[in-house]
Amino acid sequence: MRPRIAFIEPAQGLPALTQCRTNDTRLQMQDRVQRSVHYGPWLVGLGAALWGTESAWRIPLNELFDAKVIVFWEHVLILIMFLPILIPRLCEIPKVQPRTWCYLLFSGFAGSAVGTIFFTLALKYGNPTVVNVVLNVQPVISTVGAFLLFGDRLAHRFFLYAAMAIIAGVFVSVSHPTMIGVSFERAGLNLGSGYALICALFWGLSTVAGRGVMIGMSLRLASSMRIVIGLGCMTVILLVYGKLHGTTLWPAAAQAHPVKAIVLLFLLASVSGGIPLLIYFQGLHLTRASTAGYFEMMQTLAAVCITWGIFHATLHAHQVIAALILIVAVAMVHHVQQQVETSGQRG
Numbered sequence: 001m002r003p004r005i006a007f008i009e010p011a012q013g014l015p016a017l018t019q020c021r022t023n024d025t026r027l028q029m030q031d032r033v034q035r036s037v038h039y040g041p042w043l044v045g046l047g048a049a050l051w052g053t054e055s056a057w058r059i060p061l062n063e064l065f066d067a068k069v070i071v072f073w074e075h076v077l078i079l080i081m082f083l084p085i086l087i088p089r090l091c092e093i094p095k096v097q098p099r100t101w102c103y104l105l106f107s108g109f110a111g112s113a114v115g116t117i118f119f120t121l122a123l124k125y126g127n128p129t130v131v132n133v134v135l136n137v138q139p140v141i142s143t144v145g146a147f148l149l150f151g152d153r154l155a156h157r158f159f160l161y162a163a164m165a166i167i168a169g170v171f172v173s174v175s176h177p178t179m180i181g182v183s184f185e186r187a188g189l190n191l192g193s194g195y196a197l198i199c200a201l202f203w204g205l206s207t208v209a210g211r212g213v214m215i216g217m218s219l220r221l222a223s224s225m226r227i228v229i230g231l232g233c234m235t236v237i238l239l240v241y242g243k244l245h246g247t248t249l250w251p252a253a254a255q256a257h258p259v260k261a262i263v264l265l266f267l268l269a270s271v272s273g274g275i276p277l278l279i280y281f282q283g284l285h286l287t288r289a290s291t292a293g294y295f296e297m298m299q300t301l302a303a304v305c306i307t308w309g310i311f312h313a314t315l316h317a318h319q320v321i322a323a324l325i326l327i328v329a330v331a332m333v334h335h336v337q338q339q340v341e342t343s344g345q346r347g
Helices: 017-061 067-095 098-125 128-150 158-173 177-187 191-216 219-240 252-256 258-285 289-295 298-309 317-346
Strands: none
Touching: 017 258, 017 289, 017 298, 017 317, 067 098, 067 219, 067 258, 098 128, 098 191, 098 219, 128 158, 128 177, 128 191, 128 289, 158 177, 158 289, 158 298, 158 317, 191 219, 191 258, 191 289, 219 258, 252 258, 258 289, 289 317, 298 317
């Protein structure tokens, strides 16, 4: 028989035992929430950094497959991996609000398919230095979108550290900073620059949409449905380009090296695909979009490390210094935003 502590009258001047326990439980829950919010942005950064490792697998895969076909197979394999967490969550679908579905559709459409296509086009028609510089405006777009859609409050010092992060991101992504001005002068506002801006717009707004998804949907359902939508988009794209047939999906180069193709596709879909997506969405669940966009810059940092460590690209001193400044700057973005959120909760 359970003890009836709740019905015992407390002595005068002494708090009830249940009240103490309730207050203790409430304080413990608040502490857990605070700890979660503290590490949330770093989960976003970890997920983005794992995405940045994709060049280790994608570059050798480019020798075996068309770029669009690689993205298609990546989504197929991730969906197969996610089936065990998707099927038990299908019962939640009728409970999801229409607004959340809109966020998810845009996130899958803009982030998984369209943004990647415009990035490919930007590299094809534009100057690589200009493209890398332009893409660093993506966090600014995330901040503006989060402010307009979710009313994110921005600290006064946020703008200082955000600017430091963007400038550091530019220096991390560019091997020869002295060529930035020359590259812009030669390229101007050409087609490649326009594609890069559109790509940054889609990827930045995709971060905001992802935050909207995580407000109204569970992690497992959101991650899985993001892949379902992305796969649907890639299927349509392959149909439009006439590449949804056997000879293109598994070309002669892949047939000549089947083990290499399967292993690289598996690593792309797991280490640089499904695993970071789960980590990233969990981070978005705990992080405001205005902050998350800057932690996504860890993807650039990881990509530079991969090209240096695996493909033996030259790593310059200014990139190392800029990487350290970038880490400190995004940490300070989170710190000052955390103070604003804490003061808002107290108010």
